[in-house]
Structures are given as structure tokens and as C-alpha cells.
Amino acid sequence: MAQERGRKTIATNRRARHDYSVLDTVEAGLVLVGTEVKSLRLGRVSLVDAFATIDAGEVWLRGLHIAEYALGTWTNHPPLRVRKLLLHRREIDKVEARVRESGLSLVPLSMYFVDGRVKVELGLVRGKKTWDKRNDLATRDAQREVERAFARHAKGQRK
Missing domain, CATH: 2.40.280.10 (Small protein B)
Structure with a gap:
């Protein structure tokens, strides 16, 4: 082998x-x-x-x-x-x-x-702590939204 x-x-x-x-x-x-x-x-x-x-x-x-x-x-x-x-x-x-x-x-x-x-x-x-976990989730969601906005802008879409 x-x-x-x-x-x-x-x-x-x-x-x-x-x-x-x-x-x-x-x-x-x-x-x-x-x-x-x-x-x-x-x-x-x-x-x-x-x-x-x-x-x-x-x-x-x-x-x-x-x-x-x-x-x-x-x-x-x-x-x-x-x-x-x-x-x-x-x-x-x-x-x-x-x-x-x-x-x-x-x-x-x-x-x-x-x-x-x-x-x-x-x-x-x-x-x-619980608030740390919530903070991490909120940060991750915000980052995901920013990436989506950049992707929409790159494709030429308005919304």
C-alpha cells in the first residue's frame, strides 16, 4: 500500500x-x-x-x-x-x-x-457568554449583508 x-x-x-x-x-x-x-x-x-x-x-x-x-x-x-x-x-x-x-x-x-x-x-x-455569542452572530450577519451588497453592485443591480 x-x-x-x-x-x-x-x-x-x-x-x-x-x-x-x-x-x-x-x-x-x-x-x-x-x-x-x-x-x-x-x-x-x-x-x-x-x-x-x-x-x-x-x-x-x-x-x-x-x-x-x-x-x-x-x-x-x-x-x-x-x-x-x-x-x-x-x-x-x-x-x-x-x-x-x-x-x-x-x-x-x-x-x-x-x-x-x-x-x-x-x-x-x-x-x-451568551451576549458574546449574539454579538458574533450579529457581526457575521452584518458582514454577509455587506458582501451581498458588493455582489449586487458588481452585477449592476440596484436592490
């Missing part, structure tokens, strides 16, 4: 960008078993309830749902098991300091293959 090249997105956590303000991102590897990788290749993953914790100097991904592989046998994996994330010691220390000092959280933003290896993009996030 030929070696994979490039980046192929498996899943994105659109809900995280709605509920949180992303302050910083970190790319981490993921420790998986064989049937998990096969299930990921089919895109059977949900990042919605997932979050990362730092325990005893190691980073763990909790709440990540990778569906059981349909053709797996007794070797199939449990869908909601805790998975270890692979980061360099300096990165772990830096993230841990920011999480402890300012009450931030670690949330997976996306999952993808890079040259055949599964990577997770973790976001260092702070929760948004």
Missing part, C-alpha cells in the same frame, strides 16, 4: 468555535489501537463532548467517541475510552501553566491525518 501524503481532515468541532473563544492552538498526536484507526478512516468520530485533561504530567483526551469498527471482532475497542495525547514536555508544561493560571480549558477543534498519522488540534479556550 502506498504511503499517504498531506493532510486529510477527519472531523471538526464546529460547536467549540461557537461556545468558546480560542486563544491558542496546539497539535498533538494520539495513541490509538488498530480498529480505532480503521473507524477514523471511515469518518466515524464525534468531537462534540470531548475535552482534554492534564494528569500527572500527561495529557489525556476524554469524551471522544470513536464508533466501533463494523468489521471488528472481539478485538474491537470501547467507543468512549480515555486516550493519551502525545506532546513534547515543554508543550505540556506551557499548556498546563496557562490552564492553571487563568482557568482556561483544552478542547479538540479538529482531527486529521498527516502523512498517515492521526493528529488532534487542541484549542486553549475560554467560554463565551
Whole structure:
């Protein structure tokens, strides 16, 4: 089988960008078993309830749902098991300091293959208030209206 090249997105956590303000991102590897990788290749993953914790100097991904592989046998994996994330010691220390000092959280933003290896993009996030979410929606709607007006003007339409 030929070696994979490039980046192929498996899943994105659109809900995280709605509920949180992303302050910083970190790319981490993921420790998986064989049937998990096969299930990921089919895109059977949900990042919605997932979050990362730092325990005893190691980073763990909790709440990540990778569906059981349909053709797996007794070797199939449990869908909601805790998975270890692979980061360099300096990165772990830096993230841990920011999480402890300012009450931030670690949330997976996306999952993808890079040259055949599964990577997770973790976001260092702070929760948004309801008015922040409304403000973001209003800004997005206003920007969309401006783009529509420019498009109408470019086509020569009045209204």
C-alpha cells in the first residue's frame, strides 16, 4: 500500500468555535489501537463532548467517541475510552501553566491525518457568554449583508 501524503481532515468541532473563544492552538498526536484507526478512516468520530485533561504530567483526551469498527471482532475497542495525547514536555508544561493560571480549558477543534498519522488540534479556550455569542452572530450577519451588497453592485443591480 502506498504511503499517504498531506493532510486529510477527519472531523471538526464546529460547536467549540461557537461556545468558546480560542486563544491558542496546539497539535498533538494520539495513541490509538488498530480498529480505532480503521473507524477514523471511515469518518466515524464525534468531537462534540470531548475535552482534554492534564494528569500527572500527561495529557489525556476524554469524551471522544470513536464508533466501533463494523468489521471488528472481539478485538474491537470501547467507543468512549480515555486516550493519551502525545506532546513534547515543554508543550505540556506551557499548556498546563496557562490552564492553571487563568482557568482556561483544552478542547479538540479538529482531527486529521498527516502523512498517515492521526493528529488532534487542541484549542486553549475560554467560554463565551451568551451576549458574546449574539454579538458574533450579529457581526457575521452584518458582514454577509455587506458582501451581498458588493455582489449586487458588481452585477449592476440596484436592490
